[in-house]
Amino acid sequence: MQNSLPYRIFFWAHRWFGIVAGLYFVLFGITGSYLVYEATFDRWMYPDRFVSESAADAIDIPRYVATAQAGLQTDRPPLRVTLPESASENVSLIFNLADIGTAPRNVRVYIDPSTFAFKGAYELWESFGVIMRTFHHDLFLGAAVGRFWMGLSGVLFMVILLSGLWIWWPKLRFLKKSLKWPNLRSLYKGAIDLHKFFGIYSLLLMIAVTFSGLYISVPSWFQIGGKPSAPRPPDITSELPEIDFSAIQTQLASHGLLNRPLRVNYNARDQSVTVRLGEGQPGQTYDVVSKTLIADKPHEEGPKPFEMRRFQREVHGGDYWGRLGEILTFTSGLLPLFFWMTGCYVWWTKRRLKAV
Template identity: 25%
Template sequence: MITNRRHRRQHWLRIHSILALSVGLLFVLTGFTGSLNLIGPELDRWLNPELTVIPRPGAGLSPDQLMASVKSAHPRRFGAWRLQFPESPASPAIVWYDKPIETSEEPYAPLMVAIDPYTGEILANRFWGHTLASWVHRLHSQWLLGGFGRTLVGLTGLVLLASLVTGLRLWLPARRRLRRALTVKPRAGFKRRIFDLHRVAGIYGLPILMTAVLTGLHLAFPSLLTTVTGTSDFGHHEAPDAEEIAASSAVSDTPLNLAQAILMARGLFPNAIVDSVTTPRASNGMYRVDFRRPGEHHALTAVWVDPYSGQIRQSRNSANFSRGQRFVNAIRPLHNGSLLGVTGRILGFLAGFLPLALYLTGMVHWLHKRRIDVVRYCPRLPPEWVRLWRRHWPELKGLLSALARAVAAQIAHVASVLFRRMLELWAERQRRRTPSQD
């Protein structure tokens, strides 16, 4: 009986080791880039100081003035523009143009025009995917390989899920050893300490890692869950059914401007926050105004306004979503941690380094076991080398200790700065939110 149990454990251990050795580095890459994604806006502003806006008294320029400034800088770009309003008083407004000629060969690389909402000054003209923050996002979600890369990321997620399941199976202890399996043994040797760190980091981080993997599978294969639930995912500013609505024939010589279209749409949702407004794609197109209702993490409510008659041609109210629709649209905020607020973002950021910790401790443990098996074949070092090592080891140890302390201090400083910045952004967002519901 004991022999069979030992053989089964060896079988699970072999599967777990093969999976970790084959895709472990991809797990580390995905986790690290996921942590960087959570601080993408802050990282972008830190690397590009010109994007920082100096807040001024007053409400700033109107949407039509901002759009006029952008179109005067890009007079040959026709079609729809989407004006995304600033997230905070120190952030610029971003105007998106989906199909620039410069990146027509790329699957998705819209033009992003950053504009000062108080002066109308163009701060930057950039393409999505060509900035560091968006490049990291592409690396995390598709490994820079487009749709094929997204499929590979999803398949790798399935392998990582199997690795987590096998790790959990190997961790399961007997009832009398549960406490021992949840702690690191004090005053243990190096081998035992590494093994305990790997086991404890894995079991405590398992809920977060499983959540990240399962939600990531939906983001890699979105049609699977939406087909099962019979719903749609509106997390990417998509509404294919409503975009094809044609405006009525012109009944006015002067169509509505952006401010008037926003005013007409706001009548349906007076307490919601205007997230963005999109201009008509053609002469028979529609204005689209996207709202973020209190408690929502991205814009799910939208209104389509006829630019000639001013009529509301269609609306989408997130309060009327079914349970399946709410579940599907909650997956993305759950994946990046924003569903749980600042606490979720901090946990998500730290969880991105768990794969690195698991990979390093697991690899050290695996190499240590392999080294024990072949220790009798290891050649002996020359005595001169041993004496030289012993003579200079104290100086080398002091140098390595000083270097480790300096690196730890820098990491702690960067982490504290990022933590304070995240708290400030969260406080600003909470102050801007309206407590009442529509």
């Protein structure tokens, strides 16, 4: 069966797509693994930005905003105010400092909730995490072009995965032996056996992560009559109105919602303010005119209806399986490096042996 035409085609595709495009997928995998634990890595790299000098029980959203505005020397309202669950972590705010009608220029600010000290600010493009995220999402090519190429990359990686299954499958009569830990008799033979062993055991995980990434990048490919996404319009098209964060905090407190974790989001396009509460809790929309909080749409207060894209996002990021899912997704991002190194080593060694 190894001499059959389908086998030779799949073997050729698996070898050359893997060798030539393998390093490309290694970078995707490493950036994806980083993003699974992005917050943890950021805390390791920039502890001063995240850790407060002491725990702060009181919450003062207006003062966080005023301190951040003073530090940035701007009177614009923040697009987001995030209070983490732990009172010993700093509050973060995001401001868009771009001129009207231009591309976003987002700046993140950190405020110590216990001392209200300005702990620093940086443009998101200067963040290592944002660089990793942008490469992983659209290759620095922009949403339309980048996500199209990400879709093609997902298809190519699916070909590599499924061709590997085809190559392994003809040896079904040796199924029991193939599923056992290999006998690492030599570096060359061990590289082959380990490539097969980890490949077959991680196949379903790799397919799930790859397909979910493909779906997220180009959902229109999976929708009848789907159209490419339109270019994103500028975030700021007119002068932003003043947002009364004191009124927002008062409304939250009156509803018993002024608790950590908490996120206040301001949408500059429709000038709406939403408040996201703790994980799994219903959201609230703040009416800037009446200065009142109203619950989100009724269906959001109960079980959410099934949405394919949200489901694929949870699978891709590991959230669908909880803590175990994060570990599996993190591992799946490192496996392409192992497969590429062992595959290249086997190909190069076999090539040298034939030349002798």
